[in-house]
Every structure is written in C-alpha cells, then in structure tokens.
Amino acid sequence: MSKTIGSLTIPVSTLWSNRYNWQPIVRTFDRTISGSLVIWDEELINGRKIHLEGSKESGWWLNDDLNTLTAMASFTGTTYVFTWENFSATVIFDHSDGEAITMQPVLPNHPYFFGSIKLLQVS
Numbered sequence: 182m183s184k185t186i187g188s189l190t191i192p193v194s195t196l197w198s199n200r201y202n203w204q205p206i207v208r209t210f211d212r213t214i215s216g217s218l219v220i221w222d223e224e225l226i227n228g229r230k231i232h233l234e235g236s237k238e239s240g241w242w243l244n245d246d247l248n249t250l251t252a253m254a255s256f257t258g259t260t261y262v263f264t265w266e267n268f269s270a271t272v273i274f275d276h277s278d279g280e281a282i283t284m285q286p287v288l289p290n291h292p293y294f295f296g297s298i299k300l301l302q303v304s
Contacts, residue, residue, distance in 0.1 A: 186272070186300070187261040189249055194239035197265055199232045229302040230275060231263065235295035237287060244292045247284060254281045260303060275301040 184191035210220045235241055242250065253261065254274040263272040274281035276299075284296035 183264055184266065185262070185264045186250070186298075187253060189246060189253070191233065191265075192235065192240050192242060194235070194241075196234045196236075196240060197231065198234045199230060200265075203229045205229075227303050229270070231270075231272060231300040231302060233298040233300070235297075237295055239295075241287060241293040241295050242284065244294065247282075247294050250298070251282055263300060263302075270302045271304040272300040272302050275299040277301070 184193070184195065205225045206222055207225055208220065208222050210218060212218060233240075253259070254276075258273075260271045260273055263270050278299065281299045282296070284294040287293045287295060
C-alpha cells in the first residue's frame with residue numbers, strides 16, 4: 182500500500198502519530214435559564230490534523246526528498262493529495278502551530294533526516 186504526499190513517497194516506517202485521535206463530530210452544550218441541558222452536535226467536514234513522524238531509528242527522509250518536501254510546503258494555497266494505505270485526502274501543510282516541517286539529520290553530515298510533518302485536511 183502506498184503512502185504519499187503529492188507525488189512524493191513517504192518513507193515506509195514513518196508513523197502517522199495522531200491517526201486515531203480524529204473524531205468527526207463536535208459537541209457543545211449549555212443550560213437554559215431553567216437548568217435544562219441543551220446539546221448541539223455538528224459533523225466536522227474538514228480540518229483533520231495529520232502528524233507524520235520519524236525517529237532516529239526509522240522514518241528517514243533522503244536529503245533530496247526533504248528539499249522537495251520543503252519546497253512544496255513553501256507554496257501558499259497549494260493543496261496536495263495525501264494517501265496512506267486505503268485513506269486519501271486533500272491536504273495543505275499546517276503552519277498554524279509553528280513550522281509545518283521539523284527535521285534534523287540522523288548524524289552530522291548524513292544524507293538522511295528524521296522529524297515531523299504537519300498537514301491539515303481541507304477536503
């Protein structure tokens with residue numbers, strides 16, 4: 182099964198760390214003046230945060246692929262198709278909480294990098 186962002190292949194051992202943290206519903210509640218409970222449920226259509234992570238032991242990105250990924254993240258308003266096995270969504274790089282891509286070399290002067298990638302589902 183493939184794992185990609187756009188045409189770029191995600192390293193096989195990369196972890197989708199928050200894959201099962203998404204609940205497509207939001208619930209709010211309030212009380213009326215008489216004390217009765219009022220509950221509102223709404224379906225969330227988009228906005229799922231997707232965090233991809235590698236470690237010093239696995240999920241390494243080759244320098245050339247990381248350069249491509251960084252270039253992709255630098256374009257505003259550009260969307261990419263994200264696939265992970267049988268899941269597919271249109272995403273943007275999520276810069277809302279700081280850097281969308283945070284990487285460091287496995288070893289000094291090493292061509293492989295590990296770290297995190299933050300995406301946001303837009304459709």
